[in-house]
Amino acid sequence: MSDPASVREMYAETARRYGGVDVLYNNAGIMPPDDDSILDTEPDAWDRVQAVNAKGVFLCCKFGIPHLLERGGGSVINVASFVALVGAATSQIAYTASKGAVLSMSRELAVQFARQGVRVNALCPGPVETPLLMRLFGEDKGAYERRRVHLPMGRLAKAREIANAALFLASDEASYVNGATFMVDGGLTAAYVTPE
DSSP states (O other), X not given: OOOHHHHHHHHHXXXXXXXXXXXXXXXXXXXXXXXXXXXXXXXXXXXXXXXXHTHHHHHHHHHHHHHHHHTTOEEEEEEOOGGGTSOOSSOOHHHHHHHHHHHHHHHHHHHHHGGGTEEEEEEEEOOBOOHHHHHHHHTSTTHHHHHHTTOTTSSOBOHHHHHHHHHHHHSGGGTTOOSOEEEEXXXXXXXXXXXX
């Protein structure tokens, strides 16, 4: 994701194989264990995260948007995160900053390309029930319950719920949705306290 030649070739091969590109779904993201508090995160950890999470999305837009322009428009969905909008006591400073970059980049691109028929939106999921996250919770038996209490819906998102939001943003049904911070977080960023 951080190699320009590789990303350029990915789009060229995709266009050759399928006859063109209509939607970009840029979902690059890593969060290594050494991404912690700003006091503990080393510059090399910061650089690794930015290279994939921010630069990867930058490259996918840089080399993908020209394909959309060739076809007269399309949809770009850049996956940011709810952490682009809120801070966390359990810090992951490089990841949070990278997702904030994705959010800001998405807004600028939305304005730049709107009149050329390209819509750009930032999809911001809350915590999603994935094997990786569940494995992390499995290592600390109380971790899920400590997090769950902050989720207004009382549960993590299912991957399908995030995919359905992406499908909407990719579709013509979202033809006037541009530059949006599209939250799919079960109300997490709306909550100050929850019932529990």
